[in-house]
Amino acid sequence: MTGIDREFIEQVAADLVRINSVNPTLSEGGPGEREIAAYTADLMDRLGLEVGEHEPEPGRVSVTGRLRGTGGGRSLMLNAHYDTVGVEGMTDPFSGVIRDGKLYGRGAYDMKGSLAACLGAARALRTLGDRLAGDVVIAAVADEEDASLGTRDLVERIRVDGAIVTEPTALDLCVAHKGFVWAELTVRGRAAHGSKPELGLDANVRMARLLARVGTLIDELAARPPHPLVGPPSMHVARLEGGSGLSTYAAECVAALERRTIPGETAEQVLQEIETVMEEARRADPSLRVTLEHLLTREPFATSPDGPLARAVLAALEIARGRPAAVVGDTPWMDAAILAAHGVETVVCGPAGTGAHAAEEWVDLDSVERLAATLVLAARDYCA
Numbered sequence: 001m002t003g004i005d006r007e008f009i010e011q012v013a014a015d016l017v018r019i020n021s022v023n024p025t026l027s028e029g030g031p032g033e034r035e036i037a038a039y040t041a042d043l044m045d046r047l048g049l050e051v052g053e054h055e056p057e058p059g060r061v062s063v064t065g066r067l068r069g070t071g072g073g074r075s076l077m078l079n080a081h082y083d084t085v086g087v088e089g090m091t092d093p094f095s096g097v098i099r100d101g102k103l104y105g106r107g108a109y110d111m112k113g114s115l116a117a118c119l120g121a122a123r124a125l126r127t128l129g130d131r132l133a134g135d136v137v138i139a140a141v142a143d144e145e146d147a148s149l150g151t152r153d154l155v156e157r158i159r160v161d162g163a164i165v166t167e168p169t170a171l172d173l174c175v176a177h178k179g180f181v182w183a184e185l186t187v188r189g190r191a192a193h194g195s196k197p198e199l200g201l202d203a204n205v206r207m208a209r210l211l212a213r214v215g216t217l218i219d220e221l222a223a224r225p226p227h228p229l230v231g232p233p234s235m236h237v238a239r240l241e242g243g244s245g246l247s248t249y250a251a252e253c254v255a256a257l258e259r260r261t262i263p264g265e266t267a268e269q270v271l272q273e274i275e276t277v278m279e280e281a282r283r284a285d286p287s288l289r290v291t292l293e294h295l296l297t298r299e300p301f302a303t304s305p306d307g308p309l310a311r312a313v314l315a316a317l318e319i320a321r322g323r324p325a326a327v328v329g330d331t332p333w334m335d336a337a338i339l340a341a342h343g344v345e346t347v348v349c350g351p352a353g354t355g356a357h358a359a360e361e362w363v364d365l366d367s368v369e370r371l372a373a374t375l376v377l378a379a380r381d382y383c384a
């Protein structure tokens, strides 16, 4: 009914795992996406898609394959990143071995199995000769694991109405994820010989007092009303560095903070909360000199489960799984937020498996096949 070729999908997924595409800005020596892009572009070409290659930075290549519609319908992007994290601690990361219906290796689950499902869906739509009104665009994107160069580049050049980001969800429909804000607190003291307390100003002790207040804020975040799908916001002190030698008063102490945001929260609010804590600490100790530097924001993501794409995917999942799918949220940040911020109706739906970023990683091939069927059915509905 959906024309999915299981053998094709398994072969493509295994081929993709066997190509090392470790993200070079995350892991030294990672080759990036050039080789996997060549494989993907060639395959898309053989499937009869209109192929585009996009290289916003040297070696960081995304590939798109467009299945052109007859015109007038909604267009849909099927998005999968094909860079991976590093392979430390893995025994055979590029084996692509299949055992008991599972495909093993780095990226099998996160998320080359998903890309294989997208390509399998495109192949089925071609083979069945379906003429959808809207275009379907397969987007195999670079660099999601680090700076999302791939999707950030594509949203500027490719307009679509809807997007399914195929990050693994065990065939449930994910409509929300957290965002994050990175920031750094710097407390300045004054270096002096350890024997001369009248000259020194201890940045480390002042940071400790400040962090006690940050800890109170962290406790308060945990007690806030949780988002129904992703839970409450949180913050942690990820890194702490201060001082030089034992006989020297610490001249500077830096604390790196990561604040995980929930849908509805903005970076401005988050930074203002931290500023308020700093202000209270300054009032308690006028000798405190502290600054806050904002390093990076990745927005949270939330969309309505009642939108046309969400409803199309839910209906397709029910057919492909044989029972209704759950509407869920997830905690890690994804490219979904970038697409949604550009006005694209975006949902997340992907296969089952385990081991993203872990020493053993596998994807369940049955779920990859069902994902491909879901994508075909959803495209037929949404792009009709």
Ligand SMILES: [Zn+2]
Residues within 6 Å of the ligand: 081, 110, 111, 144, 167
């Ligand atoms: Zn991923």
